[in-house]
Each structure stands twice: as structure tokens, then as C-alpha cells.
Amino acid sequence: MPETAERSRLGTALRHSAKGITGLALVTLVLLVAVAAPLLAPHDPARQMLEWRFLAPGSAAHLLGGDNLGRDILSRVIVGTRTSIAVAVLVVGTASIIGSMLGVLSGYAGGVLDTVIMRLVDFQLAFPFLLMALIVMAVLGPGFWTLVLALVMPLWVRFARVVRAEALRVAQLEYIDAARSIGVSTLRIMLGHVLPNVLPSIIVLATLDVALVIIAEAALSFLGLGVQPPTPSWGGMISQGRDFLGDAPWMVLAPGLAILLTAIGINLFGDFLRDTYDPRLQQR
């Protein structure tokens, strides 16, 4: 299919979908904030001022108030966008690519390869991911890259399992059989027919996982193993703010809303993409 036609189809679909537009707008906004964070932040996110401590939100200089260490929350949410999005994109990107590839391979090729990959999957799955992350972090010491590694390790598996199941199903369909009978190579079948067929499932999982990764970082922060200071992250801010829910709820609300908006945006856009690209939906 020519690329331009593909694009125009997406454009047309987008114009007709409020969901798609809202989603895209939110995702773009979050990405822009992540990229331009240092320019947008009104204050240095690590700056501590006694008089900003527990400052209630609403003032012009400190729109979202101050935290327990006297730092400007708006600036921390903005700079934290960069951290949280970087972790989420890196983790979900890596995990979905590795997972989908192995899943398709396993489901379609079968045989020894399937057995080996599936044992690897079982291996990861039978191990609660938070425990795995805890041990990895304990061995390597807390830090940004350890965090990414610790989260990719358990996450690729979900992609592999679901993609494999779909691949198994797709491989049974008549048209794949037909393609094979007219001599289309295995690799071509995988790339041309299996992957597009499982793409909707991958998109759904990936969109859910972006939020999941952001929340997993919060969970690790809760256990004391999140991103190390002074780098702000949404999860870390929520974890730190939980002790002050009664007295300074804004410490949690601001990063919480940021996660929520991101999740809404990416889910709406993911739904839209899936609805547009699902080959089975289009045919009819």
C-alpha cells in the first residue's frame, strides 16, 4: 500500500474520531512537556525554600503549591514528566518489541524454538515481577538504568504470551494456509500476515503498559527503590506525598493527575489506532 494513501486514511479516520483527536492531543502535550521540561518549569525543581514548604496551591508563583521539602510542585511535575515518560517509553518500547518478536516466532514457527521461548516465558511469569525487580535492584543498586532493566525483564513476557496465542490462532486461518500453499516464505507470512493481525493486541497491551510502568515506578518508590533524588518522577512524588494525604493532599494530586491525563491520552489514542488498523474490522 502506498504510504501517502496510508497516511490519508489515518488522517480521515482521525478527523472523524473525537477519541483519536483527544488522545493524540493529550499524548502530544505530554511528549512536548517531557521534551521541553527544563524550559517550561518555572523554578528549579530541586530548589528548597523554607517559605515554600507545604505552600497551598493557587498562588501565581506556585500554581500547584509546595511539598514537604519546600520545593515547587509544578516544576517537579513538569520535570518529572521527562523521567516518567522516559522510563515508560524505554521499558514499553523494548519490552513490546522483544516480546512480540519472540511471541510471533514461538507461535508461528513452533517446535524447539517454541519450547525454549515458552520456558523462558514461564520462567519470568512464575516469578512475581515486583520480587524480580526487587532482587535485580538489590544486586545492581538503585538507579535509572537498573530501573529500566528491572521493569523490561518481567514485561516482555506479557507481549510474548498474548502475541503467541494470537499467532497460533491466525496461523490456522484459511488465508494463511492459502498463502503458504502458493509458496510465500515463512518470514513473509510472519511479517506480512501474522504481525498485522496481532498488532491490535500489541497496541492494547502497550497502551495499558505505559500507565503500568509509571505505576510500577511508584510501587518501587513505595518500597524505597525508585528513581534516586534529586530527579523527580511522578511515582516518586506520589510515594513521598502519601504520608501527607491528610495535611497536604496536593502533593499527591498533582502527579496523580499527570499520570491520569497521560493514561487517558494514550488509551484513547490506542483505542483509535486499534480500531483503525484492525484488519478484521476494516474488511467489513
Next chain:
Amino acid sequence: MSLEDLHPRDFLKLTEAHLRRHVLSRRAALAGLGVAAASSLLPTPAQAQAQTPRHGGVLRIGRVQEPDTLDPHKTSLAVAESTMLLILEPLARRDPDGKVIPALAQAWEFRDNNRSIVFHLRPGVTFHDGTPVDAAACVFTANRQMDKATASPTTFMLGPLDKVEAIDPQTVVYHYRQPFVPIWVGLTLSYCAILSPTAVAAEKERFGRKPVGAGPFKAISWSPDAGLKLARFDAYKCGPLPYVDEVHLTQYPEDSTRVAALVSGEIQGIYTGQSVPLDRVRSLRSNADIKLSTRPSQSIRALDFNQSLAPINDIRVRQAIYQAIDPKRVITLALDGNAKVAHGPMPSAIPGYDAKVEQMGFPYDPAKAKALLAEAGVGSGLQLKLICNDSPDIRNSAEVVQAMLREVGVTLSVQSMPIGQVVVLTKKAEHHMYLYTYTYPDPDVLYPVFASNGSLQRNFVNDPALDKLLEASRVEFDAAKRQALYDEIQETLMRKIYWVPLFEPLNVVAFAKSVQNVELRSDSDVDLTKVWLST
């Protein structure tokens, strides 16, 4: 004169003085900060005193930690020690002032050139299971603690104990290889309390779940879901009977939940360790149903320099860091004001503290700090690494320190991790600074923390002169001379800027208004045998 030649009566005094020094907090100095009921709605102390203590009721306590086991020979955890002291009875106890008072033993004397001590047991005392407390039980207990198969982490508390011998059912002798001055430090703790031999034989490895001693409370049950339930032991002979019928101790690992349980009335008290989060003191203080007691702890938090690494081995850099940090700011931001500024290598609540160090520190002066860094040739752009443990107040303190160092152009990377990891990683000497924390009741702590072969030393200093002073302080038993040595050590440490003292956190306990006679001791414990419940 050697210890062996001392008259046994004098040697006894020496050992008792050691314990007193070990325990006693400097009450007078703390008057301003002492036990303070917080809410204005509370009855005045006079009114509270006028009420007569009421017997009965169930006291429910929430704690941040849970004992690992209640087998005294298989734990070294502080929360286990304080819990076991409710259930088990040692030969002697210590009162809040550090005085040795009779418990299972009603009298004792030293003999054999002060190498042996004879205990005369209180007659007619039984364990919770009815087994009589006799000399054989003491022999059994001590042997079990020293047995390699037991693998007790607290055997060292017995010191150079050689063997224990029963003379008759009411008399037992502890033989030491040499006179042991700190004898009471271990013997008054529950680690060395006497156990019922029948119960140990019956329960075997489950003894840690069903401990049987002769203490004021007996353990009814301990399970992960219901927590630890204790009931008053009505045949308790070694002290006053507790007022409450039962004590239930439950673990709440999460700060918010623990405080919520207190506020909602599910539990009536929070104490031990850092069970009352300092961050929450402010909101608890405004709650009319809760009363808080605070007391300075025998704890200190400081920045310990690793002097095996450049440029920290340069005293100008160390002074620069000292002057770049305002401890008051750390206290306000990270602890909501619930601490006092520290000045030396020891918390001021430890006896033996040298007040002169208060004049020796350097004032907060970022400009001077910058100048010093420039003078040392490191200027701005200096990158340093700090390791600290992951408790919230420590992490927050590290973040405040980080922000203040940034003001003078030093980039500090902070690595916070669980304490087990901190202890090992700081030994590798790859960090520049370590946010040091210790809690100890005795100035002897200076030895492990600062001597070049000290087990807790993390500054990698090899200073023979200092080592000599520290060694001398351990063997000097003349109180005045010992104090002079401690003074010199503390002043040396400050002069050479081996660390930057930050703060001494407050101990806080919180109880419901109905809980009476809560007395917070210097070791941050509350004596539950004295507490009673008003209706």
C-alpha cells in the same frame, strides 16, 4: 592496681557505675525538651495524678516492626529485646536511671578476685508453666546461649563467661575468665533472661513463638494475623504487677496505616523505634484524643567522610562542606522541627558528652564554603557520592543536604538503600560521604565508630594518636580520667573535621487519652507494667 585486686564491694560499685553511665540520660540538660504532653485539652498533670490507677482492660499497641523471634538466643533485634523483657525475667533488671535492681536474683556478690559472681535467687518463683526458677535453669540458659549449635547473635553480651555452676537450688555462680566490668549491660537485658528448661525442651524450635519465662506478662499466642497477645502473669514476684489484663502488640509496617489505626481507635498506642513518624507529629499534636510524649533520643545523624578518597581527604574540602550545611534547615525541612542540632561525634543524651564541642563547629556560611573549595583547588563542578539508608527521615535529610551543597557548586549523588546493603557498600570505600546514624547509650560507641579497627568505622582514617586515646578509654576505669579521655577524643574528632554532625532526632510516642501513666524512658521504651487504662 588491677581489677582483680579490687575489693569485691568496690568492684561491684564499679560494675554498677558502668551500667548507670551506660543508661543514664542527662535529665537536667534536657529539661526544656522533656516529657511534654502536647494537647491543651488534656487534664493537667495534677488531675491525672489524682486519679487512682485502675486495674484491667486490654491495651492494644501498634509498632513499625515485629520481633523476628522471641527466643532470646536467636535474635539481636531491638524490638525483640524490649518485647521479651515483658515476658522473660533476667537475674537483675535496670531501672530508668540505670540502677541495677534485683529481679530473679535478690542479692549477689563477687568473689575469686572478682572473676566470679554469686547470685542468690528469689525463693518460690516459678516460670509461667509452673516450673520452679532454680539454679539449674540458670545453668541451662547460659549453656544454651553459649552453645555453638544455638548460634546466638548475642553471645558476646556474656563477655568472657567461662561457665555457670549451680551450688544449690537457690544459688548459682557465673565464672568469668577475667573480671568483667560491663557485666550488667548484658545480664539486665532479655537476651540473657532465664528460660524455663521444660518449655524449651517441649517447644524446641517453636520456643521463639511460645516463649516461657518468669516475666510480668505471659505470652498467650503469637501469629501473623492476630499479632502477639500477652496476659498478666498473676504469680509475678519480681516487681509490681501490671495494671492491664492483656497487651496486644500488632505490626503496622506502613506509617499512614499505623497512624490511622490510632486515630480511629483500633489501637491505643504507638511506640518503639520510629513507630511515630516524625512527619506526622504535627497533625497528631492537633488531635485532642491523642497525647504525645517526646524525649531526645540517644541517636545522632551525621555526615561521615570517607577520607581514603580525594578530595575529601583535604581538610579544607571537609570544612567547606561543613559550612555549606545548615543543620537547622535540615531539621525544619526534613524532620518538621522534631530534632535538635547535633554538635559532636556523640548525641548529647549520652553520658560522657563533651559540651565543649558546641563551640568547635563551623557556622553555616556558603560564601566561605565556596572560598574554601576554590582554595583547595576543586572549585565548582565537584561531584561527590553519598550513601544513606532508606528510612524516610534519612532520605529527606539527604535530599536537603544535596540541595544545600548544590548552592555551593557541589553535585551530590544520593544512593539510598536498605540498611543491610548500606553497611556492606560503605565498607568498600567507594563513596565520599555516608549519612551516618547510630543509637547507643554509652560513649564506648566512639570506639567502633572511629577507631581504625572499629567494626562500624566507615571514614577509613588511620590515626594512631586517636586510636591510642580510644584504646585507653576502654581500659580506664577511673571515672574522671575516663571522662578526660572522652573529652579529648571528641575534641580531636571535631578539630580534624572527621564528620559533620547534623541532628539528634526526638523520640516520640503517641497514646490515646485513656492510657495513663505513660513514661517514656531514655532508651525510648515505655514501661507497660506501669500503664493503666481509664474508662
Next chain:
Amino acid sequence: MLSFAGFLLRRIVYAAIVVVGITFVVSAMIKLVPGDPVDVMAAGNPGMTDADKDVLRHQLGLDKSLLPAFGAYLAGAVHGDLGISFRQREPTTALILERLPATAELSFWALLFSIAVATPLGVITALRRDGIADYIGTMIAVLGVSIPGFLLGIVCILIFSVELHWLPSSGYRGSALLALGRSIATGSAEPFWNSFRYFLMPGASLAFALTAINARLTRSAMVEVLHQDFVLFARAKGVPGWVVVFHHALRNAIIPIVTVTGLQLGTLLSGAIIIETVFAWPGIGRLAVQSIEWRDYPLVQATVLVSAVLFVVLNLAVDVLYRLLDPRIQHA
């Protein structure tokens, strides 16, 4: 049916390999973590010298090497002996067994809550695609994945325990399922409610994220199935709408949902680690975290081994279910 027996046998062999493998990897990894149990014990004990620590290490058998120790461990494990905890000095099996029911039942209720909410939510949003219901459903689902479990738990405690005094803030008071039996026998709701109210907040906090994921998966599976020939055909034939939805569509859509539910057992245990901490819940999730913190090697090995066995067994069951639901799938 011979192929089914072969399939089952093969899966059991795989399961055993996975369990042994995991246990070995964990044993090796945990020893790479800086600091051993004695370091952790001594951390708060200034009186303990390095020599004291070495004596204790020797007494605890920490100076033994990994491989022979692992062989002996496996031999013991076959007989149900998973070693003695260094920290609590009790058999690890006893420690795990007294905590496992609390975690298992919490997971059960959480799974039940989540399926009860997610299935209708997924079906409705799929049927009313791009309608108001779809938007609301999407929002609820997104909310589910955007709120950390610990935060939801603490907010629940502040509202329902501290402010309203409706529910206990935390703790576990015995199995609600067993109490349900008693309630049915006596005809009084009280025994059940007395246990069950402790499950409400932790169960809901744990279920929230799962609900979101399950609702999305149900929706996407339903959307797909609803457009397939046999469903359209059934509709064209005039089969009533709800029959089409529940009989034809949901039954087919359930395959991916079952797959993911099997996988969620791991997620549940991860979530349980956090939720158990917040609600002071005496389960194995927290035990596992503490065992890592304490470097209690036997306890780490035992908790991981037990959770791996559970997971593998339950997923074997899911796999069998899977084959029964969709006979088209033939394992190569």
C-alpha cells in the same frame, strides 16, 4: 485423548524444570546482593565485632558453597523440607504455610471483584462503541491503571476508617470463605461479615488495576468477535441480541481473557506485596520482601519456590481449560 495425556505429561515436566530453574537462579542472585544475613543483624548492634560476626556466620553455615548446598536443598525440598529461616529460626515451610491462606484468599476476592466489574464493563463498552457508555467505561478503566494501589489503599483507609468508621483500617481476621460456611449453617450473616469486612478495602485496592486491564481486554476481544462471520450470521438469522452477545460472542471472546487471567496471578502477588504492606496483611508477599531485605536466603528460596509452584500449577490448569474451550488449538 492420548495426545492430551502426552500434552499434560510434557507440561508437568516443563513445570518442574521451570521451578527448579527459578529456585536456582534466585539462590544464585540473592547471594550476589551485597551484605549477608549477619551483616543485616549486626547493622543495629554496635557491640558486635567482626570476629563475633564471623563466628555467627560459621554457626549459621553461611560459609558453605552454593552448588553442593543447592543439591542438598533440592533433596530436602522433595521431602517438604525447605530449610530453616536464618532470621526467624523456624522451618520456612511453617512460616509460609501460616501466611499463604491470607494471600491466597485476598487474591481470590480481588480476582472475583475484578471479574465481576470488568466483564459487564467490557461487554457494554464493546456493544456501545464510541457511545457515552464507552467513554465512561474507558475512563473507569484508565483510572484503574493510573492510581497506584498503595495510594488507593491509604485513601480508602482515611475515608472509610478514619472519617466514617465504617471499616477496620487494616488486618486480617481469618478466612471469609470459611466464615461463609458458618454463616450459611447458622443463617446469620455476622460470622461472614466479621471476616469479610477486613477483605473489602485491600481486595478492592488490589482488584482496581486488574479490573481496568480485564475490562479493556474484554472490550477488545468482544469488539473483534462481534464482527466475525458467525456472529453476524447469527444476528442475520434473527437470534435475539442478548443470546448473540452471551452465547456466541462472549464465549469466544473469553479465550484471551482466560489467558490473561492466568498470567495475572503473578501480577496479583506483586500487587499483594504492596497491599499487604499498606493493610498490615499477614501474607507471603511481605514475607518475601522482608526475606530479601534480611538476606534470609532459605526464606527467599522457599517463598520463591512456593510461589513458582503455585503459579505453574494454576497455569497448567488454565492451559487445560484453554484447550477445552478452543479445540481448534493443537499444540505442536
